[in-house]
Amino acid sequence: MIKVIQPGLQTTVQDHGRIGYYEVGMPPSGAMDKYSYTAANILVGNDENAAALEITYMGPVLEFHQDAVIALTGGEIPPKVNGQPVPMWETLAVKAGDQLSFDFVKQGARVYLAVAGGIDVPLIMDSRSTYTLCGIGGLDGRPLQAGDELKIGYEVKHQVKIGTRIQDELIPTFSKxxxxxxxxxxxxxxxxxxxxxxxxxxxxxxxxxxxxxxxxxxxxxxxxxxxxxxxxxxxxxxxxxxxxxxxxxxxxxxxxxxxxxxxxxxxxxxxxxxxxxxxxxxxxxxxxxxxxxxxxxxxxxxxxLQARKEYKDKVAQMKQQLQLS
Amino acid sequence: MPSTKSQVLSPIPGVFYRKPAPDKEVFIKEGDAVKSGDVIGLVEVMKNFYEIKAETDGVLESFLVNEEDILDAGQEIAVISVQ
Incomplete structure (x- = not known):
């Protein structure tokens, strides 16, 4: 279980999105930066649609109540475990009792936190994504609040070695x-x-x-x-x-x-x-x-379409690199 | 006794307000004493109002941004002089 000590500005549970209901007026929600979200899930060996946390502008303070394998990707909101800086775009191990917090945002706007096993919240219309306007999905259909407890799921597909890193050329940089x-x-x-x-x-x-x-x-x-x-x-x-x-x-x-x-x-x-x-x-x-x-x-x-192909190639490269390491 | 200066930064981008509501007085005036934890302003982004708090005791020397300025993340909002 992960305990929310401080929620950050707007931290929500998101997966790949609530796909297939657009014609009835249901937007997909889901991770806004799919590339970073996907990278985070790959780094912890999750199913690619596993739910992660999307952190916006300001990081939460989270306390792990069990050992876990995590990865942080996306914009640069520098993460710390027990006050010590830890790298992003890398498979990390945290122990029960560890506290994850963040510095001020440096670049980009959103960080993805994936936990091996995924965030376990109910599936609503085939997705765990939070859609706050309707109050559905994620944790009670809303952003995280202090005192919330997040269960870790079982959507791990394979073990990834701690310290595995996404190659530098596959890490996006962000600009103003x-x-x-x-x-x-x-x-x-x-x-x-x-x-x-x-x-x-x-x-x-x-x-x-x-x-x-x-x-x-x-x-x-x-x-x-x-x-x-x-x-x-x-x-x-x-x-x-x-x-x-x-x-x-x-x-x-x-x-x-x-x-x-x-x-x-x-x-x-x-x-x-x-x-x-x-x-x-x-x-x-x-x-x-x-x-x-x-x-x-x-x-x-x-x-x-060419850009989409290049995007897919990059994701494939990420996966390939991880299998080799 | 020499005083040191402490910067107050905004952790997030957004619109800066010195008042809790348009028809209210400012949270704090320049030259007023301030305590750690006191709210000195608000930053609005994504329909959230985030409270900017002083992190030290001292005197709020000056604000470096104006009411309703749009701030960048990490921008300096005010200077507190610490005795």
Whole structure:
């Protein structure tokens, strides 16, 4: 069992996500940075869908009440065991009574803590991911609180040697200025040519409204092509007839402050979505903090698929490396 | 007696507030005495309000950020002089 002494700012149980219910309006939730989440599970020999903790901005203080094998990946929120710094991206052993805590965030925004066996919470619609807006999944459908007790599960697939490390070239680095690749559409035709051009040529600043639901950006006003709104669409020029929102889609309500919809977002609605973040760059998006900068770069579907292939190759490389060690 | 300076940092990024609510007085004024554990401001991010607390006893010498400034993680918020 792991006892929560301090919960951190927002620490939730997440797995690969609640996949397959999007059409009934259930967003997937799940780890926002899948790459780091996957690496953490690989490092402790877990099933790849095992539940881990997603830590945001500020780490919790956790006390282990049993011996455990753990791994910490993602952004750099330097971890300590009993006050001594321990490495990230490495298989670690902790003993009953050990306390895990964290320093201030240095880079990135989210850390994943995987425990060999996974975090044992009930499966809700095939997933252990916390969806706080509905209050389901994870531990009682909410972020961790002081005094919570987390059970460790049995989803270990193989033993990984303590001290096993992800190769340096497979460890992502994080920056305060980022390029995020998007595929233009579905409703980009609603923006004026000038606004479309501006969208891709300015640095957007992440506002304090940036969480698992979505990230809101500050930059400049964008304008929509004037038209008589069709039947079924709202009266604002940023409205269209309702559509399903792709995960990672970007909308600009009233032309002010674009919002990227992420893992816990509404699944559809009536705002024009002007582009969609490619799946691999959602991992990067998850590690961007409030007040950091984003430049959006348009890519083709082929380039997005190529990026996905490279991502899969990297994950395969990680697994291969661990089997060799 | 010489005094040493102690920095108060924000562990998280977000919007800084010196008041508990818009219609309330500030938590602490510059020049006031402060005790370890006293709340000196709030940082709002992801709809959470995180309390920034003094970690030493002393006098709150100055704030280095303004009401509603957007802070980076690790940014210096205030200086406390410790007697």
């Amino acid at each position: 200025t980022n390029e995020i690749r998007v595929v233009v559409g579905l409703c980009s035709y609603r923006l004026t040519e000038e606004s479309k051009e501006r969208f891709f040529s300015i640095d957007w600043t992440v506002t304090p409204e940036a969480n698992r639901v979505g990230y809101r950006f500050k930059g400049e006003r964008l304008n929509f092509v004037e038209r008589e709104q069709p039947f079924g669409a709202g009266s604002n020029p940023s409205n269209v007839v309702d559509l399903g929102y792709p995960i990672g889609s970007i909308q600009v309500p009233d032309g002010v402050e674009p919002i990227a919809l992420l893992n816990d977002a509404v699944t559809g609605g009536g705002y024009a979505t002007i582009c969609t973040i490619i799946s691999t760059d959602l991992n990067k998006m998850a590690q961007i903090k409030t007040n950091e900068k984003v430049r959006f770069v348009a890519v083709s579907i082929e380039e997005a």
